[in-house]
Amino acid sequence: MKIQDVMNRKVISINENTSPIEAFEKMYKNGIRRLFVINNNGDYKGTISYTNLIGILNNFNNENSKNNKNTIKNIMSNTIITIDAKEEIKNAANLMLRADISGLLVVDGKKPVGVITKTDICRLVAANLLIPNQ
Numbered sequence: 001m002k003i004q005d006v007m008n009r010k011v012i013s014i015n016e017n018t019s020p021i022e023a024f025e026k027m028y029k030n031g032i033r034r035l036f037v038i039n040n041n042g043d044y045k046g047t048i049s050y051t052n053l054i055g056i057l058n059n060f061n062n063e064n065s066k067n068n069k070n071t072i073k074n075i076m077s078n079t080i081i082t083i084d085a086k087e088e089i090k091n092a093a094n095l096m097l098r099a100d101i102s103g104l105l106v107v108d109g110k111k112p113v114g115v116i117t118k119t120d121i122c123r124l125v126a127a128n129l130l131i132p133n134q
Helices: 020-030 050-057 062-067 089-099 118-130
Strands: 013-015 034-038 044-049 082-084 103-108 111-117
Touching (some): 020 034, 020 050, 089 118
Parallel strands (some): 013 034
């Protein structure tokens, strides 16, 4: 099975100049645990995870975070690991395990076309394990 068959086709991103609290609110609103970070030109520059944000937000209250000069650019991971949409799902799982990450930006050439996460792969495995043999 190919990644393009199970990936989420909605890539949710956030500008690198956004505050941590705004990033957290965007994650919460969309029910996700990571955002891809873009610059003002729309170029992908990194990622920010729920875990990263919780650590930052625990260090100051919400009012300070809105006024703080700390932006996503200062706390994001500068690495984006991508995988081609036509790759096999097992390749995505292996890449996530080796890189110790929970999600990949799915591309077609250089164009982002979706996201695949460990949760997506676990759902697929669970669905296949629960289907009785015919």
